[in-house]
Amino acid sequence: MNSSSLRQYLRSMNSRHIPPRQGRQGFWDKLLAGFLIAFSPIGVYYAASDNYRNNSNFTTTLVVTGIFGLVVLIAAEGLSRPPHNGPHEFVKQDEKKGKRDEDERVLVCLGDSLTHGACSANWVDDVGPYLTQQLQNKDKTTVKVNVVNAGQNSICTHTVLHEKVYDVVACQPDYIFIMIGTNDAMAIYRDDWAQERMHTWSLTEQPTEDVLIRNLTDTVKSLLDTTTANIAIATLPPFGENIDSDSNKIIQSINCRIKTLEYLFLGEIRNTRRETGRVSVIDVNSALWAEIIRQRSSHNITKTTHSIDKFLPYAIVMGMLHCVFGLSWNLVTRLLTGNAVLSESLHLNENGGCIVTNEVVKWLMDKMM
Structure with a gap:
């Protein structure tokens, strides 16, 4: 393929180019999943009764779950980042x-x-x-x-x-x-x-x-x-x-x-x-x-x-x-x-x-x- 025909091919290719994707699990899906994982403990906190909320075991579980969610989000971002x-x-x-x-x-x-x-x-x-x-x-x-x-x-x-x-x-x-x-x-x-x-x-x-x-x-x-x-x-x-x-x-x-x-x-x-x-x-x-x-x-x-x-x-x-x-x-x-x-x-x-x-x-x- 000579240089002129290659340039012509690239122009036609750019018109039908498909950008890189991550299947159905794109950026916004991943971001939403991360927020749900990381901040779902907040919903659990407000849904819990006042007596249970004051329980130290509950607070510890809440903090650990939140930290784990953020760790998962960081790992997911690192593993899916384009080269x-x-x-x-x-x-x-x-x-x-x-x-x-x-x-x-x-x-x-x-x-x-x-x-x-x-x-x-x-x-x-x-x-x-x-x-x-x-x-x-x-x-x-x-x-x-x-x-x-x-x-x-x-x-x-x-x-x-x-x-x-x-x-x-x-x-x-x-x-x-x-x-x-x-x-x-x-x-x-x-x-x-x-x-x-x-x-x-x-x-x-x-x-x-x-x-x-x-x-x-x-x-x-x-x-x-x-x-x-x-x-x-x-x-x-x-x-x-x-x-x-x-x-x-x-x-x-x-x-x-x-x-x-x-x-x-x-x-x-x-x-x-x-x-x-x-x-x-x-x-x-x-x-x-x-x-x-x-x-x-x-x-x-x-x-x-x-x-x-x-x-x-x-x-x-x-x-x-x-x-x-x-x-x-x-x-x-x-x-x-x-x-x-x-x-x-x-x-x-x-x-x-x-x-x-x-x-x-x-x-x-x-x-x-």
């Missing part, structure tokens, strides 16, 4: 700056909460510094890579295809890293999670393995046609650290199909105008399992039994400990689940985030050399 280096912020700064330098590159990381980095380790922010270090080791000190975080909590492949693709194209990226499908896999694993995802994101069909692969394939096709970027597709991280669990059997099946996409696109590329070798598959899943096995060997642990079915209550507690009290994801993982790379068996702790960062930088270095 500071999101696509919209980047495009605004890029437009102000004008023409990019010759040695300037743009990487967009596209995904869900594991990429967003609020309720999971923020590996995206580590890519830039680590890549710069690796480039210096190769005497490529003039190359500058801007890293854009296009991750969003809770989204499925449907939302990526129909909304987030436009955000990515607006950044005019040189490299795109895609790690999406975890929420689809959750919906495949449990029907109640499927219904929740369909309601929250107004999905037109229930997520299945076929739907996931189709949406992911169409997303890559769209990005190949509307950008000149090299694209990496990541295999999905594990669902808990028990490789024999039913949830991980679903992940293994999905990842087997993701791995074939690189060859599928190579076959299509030979018969189209697309350049050869622009699509790669990065096996993040295998890299994470290697680290799990390494840590188990060094600590004499045979298997972690913590299941992804229990992730939600653990996620709430871990989110409060991280956002309100500043504890690292590694620390809360050790305290509550004992996992190696997955905090509550779904999201990444710093150990897991470091693995993803390393895989992304290895791919970038291979493309740049």
Whole structure:
């Protein structure tokens, strides 16, 4: 796509752009929920009888409930805050700056909460510094890579295809890293999670393995046609650290199909105008399992039994400990689940985030050399 046609595409894209959203649970819903949680004790206070109101136990309960509500509100705000280096912020700064330098590159990381980095380790922010270090080791000190975080909590492949693709194209990226499908896999694993995802994101069909692969394939096709970027597709991280669990059997099946996409696109590329070798598959899943096995060997642990079915209550507690009290994801993982790379068996702790960062930088270095 030449520069004039790209500008024309971006103008048409802006006219149909859909701003980022949080499903049906937007800012005002979250604010209202926070007020209800934090200030409901006031209503209880006025509803109580005079005798009970003077009871010291009642007063203590009232204060503790109010404090807990405020803590929950602070944690909810911290976990849902958009990335500071999101696509919209980047495009605004890029437009102000004008023409990019010759040695300037743009990487967009596209995904869900594991990429967003609020309720999971923020590996995206580590890519830039680590890549710069690796480039210096190769005497490529003039190359500058801007890293854009296009991750969003809770989204499925449907939302990526129909909304987030436009955000990515607006950044005019040189490299795109895609790690999406975890929420689809959750919906495949449990029907109640499927219904929740369909309601929250107004999905037109229930997520299945076929739907996931189709949406992911169409997303890559769209990005190949509307950008000149090299694209990496990541295999999905594990669902808990028990490789024999039913949830991980679903992940293994999905990842087997993701791995074939690189060859599928190579076959299509030979018969189209697309350049050869622009699509790669990065096996993040295998890299994470290697680290799990390494840590188990060094600590004499045979298997972690913590299941992804229990992730939600653990996620709430871990989110409060991280956002309100500043504890690292590694620390809360050790305290509550004992996992190696997955905090509550779904999201990444710093150990897991470091693995993803390393895989992304290895791919970038291979493309740049």
